Amino acid sequence: MAETTAVTSVGPAWALAAAATLGALVILAAAFQGLLTARSQGATGGITRPFGEAARLMRQRRRTTVSADGLLWRIGSSGLLVAALLMVAVVPLGEWTIFDLDVGVMWFNAMDVLVWALIWLTGWGANSAHSLIGGYRFLAHGLGYELPLMFALVAPAIAASSLNVGDVAAAQEGLWFAVWMPVAFLAYCLGVVAFSVWGPFEPAIGSDLGGGVRAELSGVDRLVFELGRYALLAAGAAFAVPMFLGGGSGPLLAGWVWVLIKAAVLLGVFVWGRRRLPAFRPDKFLEVGWLVLLPAVLLQDLIVAVVSVWRT
Amino acid sequence: MIADIAFWAIGAVAVLAGAAVFYVDSMARATYALAVSFIAVGFQLLFLQQNYVGVVTVLMMVMEMAIMAVYMVMFMGMNPALMPMSMVHDNKKSLAVAIGTFAFLAAGVLLIDWPARRGAPPADVTSALGEALMGPKMLVMAVISPVMVATIVAGVVLAAHRTRYDRFGDDLKRRPAEDPQPGGIGR
Amino acid sequence: MGVGDAIARLAASHVHVLVVEVPHHWRLRTEVERHVLARNWVLATSPADADVMAVCGEPGKQLSEALAMVWHQLPGPRVRLDVRTDDDISSRLDQAHAALLDSGLHRQDARNRPAAADLLGGQDHDSMDHDSMDHDSMDHDGHGSMEMSPGGIPLAEGGEDRDGLEMDVLHLPLGPILAHWPAGLVLRCALQGDVIVEAKAEVLDQPGGHQPTKHQDAEPALVAARRCDNIATLLALAGWDDAAAQARIIRDEVLTLPPTAGGSSSVEGLAKLHRKVRRSRLLRWSLRGVGSFGSDQIEHQGLPAEAAGDTYDRLLRMFERAHRDLSGDQPGHPDPVLLSPSRLPTLVTGLDLATARLVIASLDLHELTSEHANHEMAHG
Numbered sequence: 001m002a003e004t005t006a007v008t009s010v011g012p013a014w015a016l017a018a019a020a021t022l023g024a025l026v027i028l029a030a031a032f033q034g035l036l037t038a039r040s041q042g043a044t045g046g047i048t049r050p051f052g053e054a055a056r057l058m059r060q061r062r063r064t065t066v067s068a069d070g071l072l073w074r075i076g077s078s079g080l081l082v083a084a085l086l087m088v089a090v091v092p093l094g095e096w097t098i099f100d101l102d103v104g105v106m107w108f109n110a111m112d113v114l115v116w117a118l119i120w121l122t123g124w125g126a127n128s129a130h131s132l133i134g135g136y137r138f139l140a141h142g143l144g145y146e147l148p149l150m151f152a153l154v155a156p157a158i159a160a161s162s163l164n165v166g167d168v169a170a171a172q173e174g175l176w177f178a179v180w181m182p183v184a185f186l187a188y189c190l191g192v193v194a195f196s197v198w199g200p201f202e203p204a205i206g207s208d209l210g211g212g213v214r215a216e217l218s219g220v221d222r223l224v225f226e227l228g229r230y231a232l233l234a235a236g237a238a239f240a241v242p243m244f245l246g247g248g249s250g251p252l253l254a255g256w257v258w259v260l261i262k263a264a265v266l267l268g269v270f271v272w273g274r275r276r277l278p279a280f281r282p283d284k285f286l287e288v289g290w291l292v293l294l295p296a297v298l299l300q301d302l303i304v305a306v307v308s309v310w311r312t
Numbered sequence: 313m314i315a316d317i318a319f320w321a322i323g324a325v326a327v328l329a330g331a332a333v334f335y336v337d338s339m340a341r342a343t344y345a346l347a348v349s350f351i352a353v354g355f356q357l358l359f360l361q362q363n364y365v366g367v368v369t370v371l372m373m374v375m376e377m378a379i380m381a382v383y384m385v386m387f388m389g390m391n392p393a394l395m396p397m398s399m400v401h402d403n404k405k406s407l408a409v410a411i412g413t414f415a416f417l418a419a420g421v422l423l424i425d426w427p428a429r430r431g432a433p434p435a436d437v438t439s440a441l442g443e444a445l446m447g448p449k450m451l452v453m454a455v456i457s458p459v460m461v462a463t464i465v466a467g468v469v470l471a472a473h474r475t476r477y478d479r480f481g482d483d484l485k486r487r488p489a490e491d492p493q494p495g496g497i498g499r
Numbered sequence: 500m501g502v503g504d505a506i507a508r509l510a511a512s513h514v515h516v517l518v519v520e521v522p523h524h525w526r527l528r529t530e531v532e533r534h535v536l537a538r539n540w541v542l543a544t545s546p547a548d549a550d551v552m553a554v555c556g557e558p559g560k561q562l563s564e565a566l567a568m569v570w571h572q573l574p575g576p577r578v579r580l581d582v583r584t585d586d587d588i589s590s591r592l593d594q595a596h597a598a599l600l601d602s603g604l605h606r607q608d609a610r611n612r613p614a615a616a617d618l619l620g621g622q623d624h625d626s627m628d629h630d631s632m633d634h635d636s637m638d639h640d641g642h643g644s645m646e647m648s649p650g651g652i653p654l655a656e657g658g659e660d661r662d663g664l665e666m667d668v669l670h671l672p673l674g675p676i677l678a679h680w681p682a683g684l685v686l687r688c689a690l691q692g693d694v695i696v697e698a699k700a701e702v703l704d705q706p707g708g709h710q711p712t713k714h715q716d717a718e719p720a721l722v723a724a725r726r727c728d729n730i731a732t733l734l735a736l737a738g739w740d741d742a743a744a745q746a747r748i749i750r751d752e753v754l755t756l757p758p759t760a761g762g763s764s765s766v767e768g769l770a771k772l773h774r775k776v777r778r779s780r781l782l783r784w785s786l787r788g789v790g791s792f793g794s795d796q797i798e799h800q801g802l803p804a805e806a807a808g809d810t811y812d813r814l815l816r817m818f819e820r821a822h823r824d825l826s827g828d829q830p831g832h833p834d835p836v837l838l839s840p841s842r843l844p845t846l847v848t849g850l851d852l853a854t855a856r857l858v859i860a861s862l863d864l865h866e867l868t869s870e871h872a873n874h875e876m877a878h879g
Binding site for chain 2: 069071072101102103106107109110113114116117120121124136139142146163281283284285286287288291292
Binding site: 041045046049202203215216274278281 | 677
């Protein structure tokens with residue numbers, strides 16, 4: 001497609017600004033999480049939790065285990081942040097984006113599959129039974145959520161006839177995709193929560209395994225791992241905005257403000273939902289993913305395809 | 313110019329990572345060296361203006377390596393990654409075959425002329441390709457996919473150790489099914 | 500240095516505490532937990548996550564050895580806290596806080612820590628087959644001069660698993676220092692993947708034929724609080740943090756408020772939580788079918804009658820019994836659950852780690868006794 005797209009590419013020099021925006025969303029999510037945790041335990045405060053935890057982890061020493069596979073371990077734990085930053089590189093903030101890739105949707109998908117490798121590597125590298133079992137629990141969840149997520153990303157692309165994220169955002173004039181593709185939106189949200197190892201998908205880092213994948217992480221490694229998790233959640237929430245929530249459209253305020261507001265609201269919903277839902281057991285979730293979610297999302301794709309053909 | 317240098321550098325990474333698969337002594341490292349090699353090839357495709365193919369290559373290959381990790385534990389008898397083990401066997405024979413194949417293919421690449429182009433590519437390559445596939449070949453496309461899926465499913469069912477009589481009893485009436493690991497739907 | 504001190508102060512306001520419970524000191528552990536959470540500190544799930552290790556009670560010999568091993572695994576800055584009585588927990592935690600701020604102390608501690616080779620040195624003598632082992636070559640990344648034991652730890656042997664594949668068998672001891680785990684219990688599992696194929700249970704520092712200290716826990720209120728604690732544990736293991744936190748709050752209310760004043764609000768709180776848990780279809784789906792015990796199994800293995808059904812049934816029954824104890828409907832017989840650790844292996848064999856932990860938590864254990872005392876508990 002040689003025609004111009006709705007967003008302008010500002011080039012990689014603005015990557016720092018994108019990282020800063022992602023960082024702001026991460027701090028927001030962590031502060032909200034701290035507030036909810038404190039409130040549920042009957043204590044006050046908790047808003048300063050992100051800063052306190054960061055300070056504590058920076059002060060803590062790193063550690064290693066016997067015969068740990070150091071290279072793979074550190075790649076795994078630090079790669080999550082990199083994957084999140086790469087994801088955010090294709091999300092348009094209003095009318096600016098860093099990479100106006102014509103296959104932006106696929107790029108997001110490829111980055112979230114990287115998380116599969118990274119979490120398993122973190123679990124493997126520590127040479128610890130608990131962290132390895134956590135890594136395999138994540139893969140079990142992954143087998144359940146990934147295909148529904150992929151097919152859910154196909155639905156907006158079909159409706160917009162393009163894999164470019166800016167085009168998908170522009171194609172939602174009038175009616176947001178989340179309204180008439182609810183199953184795809186739900187599968188997408190489930191996928192975002194799952195690849196951030198968040199909420200009901202936390203058995204991989206569960207307390208019954210002594211922290212699972214992060215059982216042996218401490219200090220800076222743990223800080224980068226946690227930042228990576230929150231950053232993935234924020235990047236997923238931010239990506240939902242052009243895909244399902246109309247991009248920067250909205251009255252009164254500028255496009256980029258609306259993108260941030262919508263991303264923050266979705267992120268807030270994810271954080272709020274975490275403490276209220278029990279965990280999905282990986283062995284049980286696998287059947288749900290393949291026998292319930294996948295057919296539902298495929299049906300949704302069929303409906304979207306029929307509607308798109310009928311519209312043109 | 314920079315794009316050329318980047319292309320060749322990434323190519324070198326791909327080859328070196330591929331060689332590393334045989335050189336490292338740990339299954340996990342071999343698996344992920346292979347993943348790095350494939351990711352490098354995927355990025356090279358981006359330089360060739362094949363964005364979709366490049367990104368999909370990265371996606372598929374990383375997922376495959378992660379699944380390979382699952383099989384690694386399922387089927388490897390000995391602890392696969394900590395015990396330093398050699399990743400190669402039948403060294404002399406495979407080296408001979410590899411060098412022979414490379415020589416043959418390189419000779420073909422260098423000696424055979426590039427074919428002359430007939431006509432020009434259409435303005436919209438993607439939709440032309442789509443119409444070519446979906447037009448006269450539509451029936452084939454629509455039939456092949458279900459047949460492939462049915463074959464895979466049939467193969468797994470035939471190879472499975474437990475049949476439905478094991479799960480539901482001889483009269484196929486026992487519910488819930490007797491499974492060592494029950495699933496989440498209760499089928 | 501200003502920045503360093505500021506960071507230290509900020510860090511010390513969010514301490515992670517690893518709370519270790521010595522058997523028979525349950526009340527002390529609840530008090531420590533309550534104080535930790537009231538300060539907005541966090542209960543750590545693993546030694547790598549912890550700044551402070553709080554030992555509640557006087558540990559016996561075996562538990563002290565385990566504690567020493569875990570102490571080595573805490574990265575710095577670290578503080579060890581031995582809590583013996585519940586009088587001064589708050590001031591002890593303040594002391595720990597102050598100790599954490601003292602960077603000089605931690606630098607000294609870091610310099611004095613033993614090297615990995617010293618820690619591993621005691622373990623390799625019985626696991627080496629070959630006499631020509633070169634001990635000096637044992638370093639962190641295990642460069643393969645070890646024949647069968649990289650880093651001094653022997654490799655797992657293969658064995659056939661339940662599907663007929665050959666998989667490595669890993670010997671993993673669970674406990675005694677593990678989050679949401681009965682105090683002092685060590686479950687030595689043989690794992691294939693994460694499925695337990697064999698297990699052996701014991702309680703540390705328990706001489707054979709030991710009679711359980713007769714129950715200071717016999718009051719209904721204390722038994723009810725214990726049950727609330729077990730409910731919180733099970734809900735936390737099921738991944739439902741909010742409900743677990745609520746159960747913990749109810750437990751603290753029952754323990755700290757006098758029975759007349761606190762009674763009605765805890766009963767209400769418990770009823771509310773019970774309704775919430777009953778309404779949650781997700782929790783029911785998650786816990787259904789986990790560890791189902793039929794009545795013949797109950798008799799055969801000498802379990803209490805309340806353990807019939809699956810984990811979800813046992814969870815609901817825990818609520819009912821806690822309610823009954825709190826409201827004092829049946830005065831005189833609070834009926835705490837005592838179980839011998841030798842019963843546990845049959846319960847968990849064949850389950851994977853997550854379900855095994857759910858099953859153990861759902862048994863509503865008040866105490867793990869030795870075999871002798873088990874005969875007294877003939878519930879039918």
